[in-house]
Amino acid sequence: MSRAGFVTVVGLPNVGKSTLVNQMVGQKVAIVSNKPQTTRNRILAVLNPPGGQIVLFDTPGLHKPTHSMNRRMVDMATKSLSQVDAALWVLDAREGYTPAEKHVRDLLGRTRLKVILVINKIDAVPKVKVLPLIDRCKGLLDFADIVPVSAKTGDNVDRLIEVVLGHLPEGPPLYPEEFLTDQPERFFVGEIVREKLLAKTRDEIPYSAGVLIDSFKEERGMVRIEASVFVERDGQKAIVIGKGGEMLKAIGTEARLEIEEFLGAKVFLGLFVKVRPNWREDKGTLEEMGLLDRKRDEQA
Numbered sequence: 249m250s251r252a253g254f255v256t257v258v259g260l261p262n263v264g265k266s267t268l269v270n271q272m273v274g275q276k277v278a279i280v281s282n283k284p285q286t287t288r289n290r291i292l293a294v295l296n297p298p299g300g301q302i303v304l305f306d307t308p309g310l311h312k313p314t315h316s317m318n319r320r321m322v323d324m325a326t327k328s329l330s331q332v333d334a335a336l337w338v339l340d341a342r343e344g345y346t347p348a349e350k351h352v353r354d355l356l357g358r359t360r361l362k363v364i365l366v367i368n369k370i371d372a373v374p375k376v377k378v379l380p381l382i383d384r385c386k387g388l389l390d391f392a393d394i395v396p397v398s399a400k401t402g403d404n405v406d407r408l409i410e411v412v413l414g415h416l417p418e419g420p421p422l423y424p425e426e427f428l429t430d431q432p433e434r435f436f437v438g439e440i441v442r443e444k445l446l447a448k449t450r451d452e453i454p455y456s457a458g459v460l461i462d463s464f465k466e467e468r469g470m471v472r473i474e475a476s477v478f479v480e481r482d483g484q485k486a487i488v489i490g491k492g493g494e495m496l497k498a499i500g501t502e503a504r505l506e507i508e509e510f511l512g513a514k515v516f517l518g519l520f521v522k523v524r525p526n527w528r529e530d531k532g533t534l535e536e537m538g539l540l541d542r543k544r545d546e547q548a
Contacts, residue, residue: 251300253333253416258307258356260348263340264368268399269293269306272409273428292430294423300413301421305332329355334362334392334415336408341369341396344381345388353388362392362415366408371398434461436510441475441503441519448499449487456480457488458527460536462520471511474518478527488521496521 257265270276273293291306329335337356339345356363365385370378378396385394393411397404438459445457458478465472479485489496496519504517527533 249299249418250420251413251416252303252419252422254303254305254331254422255334255336255412255416256305256307256329256332257336257338258329259338259352260340263338264399265338266291266306268336268338268366268368268397268405269304271399271402271405272302272304275428294427294429295409296421296425297409297413300416301423302409302412302416303422329359329361332361333417334364334412335359336364336366336412337389338366338368339385341367341373341378341381345385357389363389364408364411364415365389365391365394367394367396368399370396371401371403433511434464437461437464437473437507438475440506440510441477441499441517444499444503444506445477445488448495448502453479453484453487456484456528458533460533466513470514470516471507472516472518473507474520477519477521478524478533479521480523480525480527482523485521485523 257269259265269291273295293304293306295302295304335356337352339349365388367378367381367385373381382394382396385391392415395404395408395411397408399405438461442457442459445453445459449457456479460476460478461473462476463472463474477488479488487495488499490498500517500519503519504515507517508515524530524533
């Protein structure tokens with residue numbers, strides 16, 4: 249008997265959704281950072297455990313949006329609930345259920361989905377606190393299951409995969425076995441650059457910076473990539489470039505090495521920092537970055 253289905257991963261920003269998806273799939277399909285709102289796109293990832301196939305949607309964290317970009321992010325996460333067979337609601341074990349989680353609970357409560365509560369980051373709390381936290385959470389919704397895990401270490405993630413598969417409908421695989429994600433190489437290259445940017449710049453930069461791949465060409469055994477880093481103010485541009493260009497060089501070097509590993513080829517990476525005020529409100533820029541898909545919106 250084979251099972252297969254779609255599962256969306258939802259929760260507040262920075263609870264470890266992307267780390268969990270990467271751990272379940274067994275390789276990196278989403279960038280991670282300790283900064284909230286790192287995930288901006290809906291990312292589809294496929295895993296094939298014994299007995300079936302799980303198609304995961306890694307979604308942006310649910311939060312109160314303040315820009316068109318953020319509204320689009322939250323809209324993607326919300327719409328995913330109508331397209332799946334089950335949902336993983338990820339909570340941070342260190343925080344437990346907070347008032348901010350009420351919006352997530354209300355959204356899930358209005359669906360007929362099987363909801364599995366995933367209590368993440370159990371590696372960061374004493375083991376004696378995990379069971380009482382599970383007991384406190386049981387009354388929040390009529391959960392199909394509650395599974396404590398550490399996405400960071402992989403602790404109990406195999407058990408979570410078994411639980412998820414057991415709640416999916418019977419049926420053949422939805423994608424070929426070798427299929428991993430629906431995102432193109434250009435998307436992952438841009439995300440790798442953004443991940444290095446998040447890791448190296450000050451806290452004010454991540455929310456107002458974006459990466460757009462301008463060109464992606466294979467020539468003479470090398471992949472030549474040029475990308476624009478958008479910021480909203482001259483001061484932010486100065487931070488990203490750094491003294492004597494050292495910050496931008498460090499971001500580019502780390503990104504290039506990971507992109508070479510990802511593509512399996514030598515890479516030339518050119519980064520250009522551009523000031524584009526209010527780019528997060530510009531539909532043309534958002535569409536270029538894949539954060540706005542008018543055709544997909546019309547079909548939804």
